[in-house]
Amino acid sequence: MTAVVLYESMFGNTRRIAEAIAEGLSPVTAVTVEPCSRGGGADADLVVLGAPTHAHTLPRPESRKEAARWADDPEQHLTLEPEATASGVREWLEQLTTPPEAWAAFGTRVDIPRMFAGDASAGIQRRLRRLGSDPIAESECFVVTTKNTLVDGELERAREWGRSLGEHVFAPLVAE
Numbered sequence: 001m002t003a004v005v006l007y008e009s010m011f012g013n014t015r016r017i018a019e020a021i022a023e024g025l026s027p028v029t030a031v032t033v034e035p036c037s038r039g040g041g042a043d044a045d046l047v048v049l050g051a052p053t054h055a056h057t058l059p060r061p062e063s064r065k066e067a068a069r070w071a072d073d074p075e076q077h078l079t080l081e082p083e084a085t086a087s088g089v090r091e092w093l094e095q096l097t098t099p100p101e102a103w104a105a106f107g108t109r110v111d112i113p114r115m116f117a118g119d120a121s122a123g124i125q126r127r128l129r130r131l132g133s134d135p136i137a138e139s140e141c142f143v144v145t146t147k148n149t150l151v152d153g154e155l156e157r158a159r160e161w162g163r164s165l166g167e168h169v170f171a172p173l174v175a176e
């Protein structure tokens with residue numbers, strides 16, 4: 001039984017959420033956390049996939065370049081992740097021909113009402129549903145401030161979400 005948390009992240013927030021989700025999963029399964037630019041992960045028993053919201057949806061090459069410009073501005077105090085401008089969740093999903101065995105989506109976005117912010121997790125969910133597969137749980141979005149730092153309590157919420165995913169998928173198998 002294996003799980004993988006695949007993510008894309010410009011400034012580290014989505015990566016930290018991915019790591020917290022993996023911590024939540026870890027009591028019930030072997031779990032790895034990987035940037036999806038490395039291309040693997042689809043064959044895990046559970047795939048949890050997440051991205052930052054850019055222009056209301058999944059990042060594109062142009063929005064990743066825009067993020068890199070933000071990080072170039074010393075007044076923004078942002079550090080670009082090593083694989084930030086490589087391919088991301090959008091491209092990972094484009095090369096997929098069959099959906100993962102079990103999956104769930106998450107996103108990060110600014111802490112304003114969802115109708116104004118958009119939500120990358122909805123884009124992930126829509127694309128995987130088009131391949132004929134439903135998620136094992138409703139997607140979840142975690143929020144950052146307008147200065148791109150995680151809002152207090154979001155790492156704990158991510159750990160708890162990971163724990164609930166793990167219980168849903170793996171606890172019934174452990175009990176058998």
Ligand SMILES: Cc1cc2nc3c(=O)[nH]c(=O)nc-3n(C[C@H](O)[C@H](O)[C@H](O)COP(=O)(O)O)c2cc1C
Pocket residue numbers: 008009010011012013014015052053054055056057063064066067070108109110111116117118144148
């Ligand atoms: C080019 C760009 C466009 C963005 N567009 C949106 C948006 O439409 N809605 C939103 O809530 N946040 C938006 N954001 C903020 C990101 O969602 C936020 O930077 C991200 O969640 C932080 O995660 P990361 O550190 O893993 O990249 C945007 C950020 C960038 C760089």
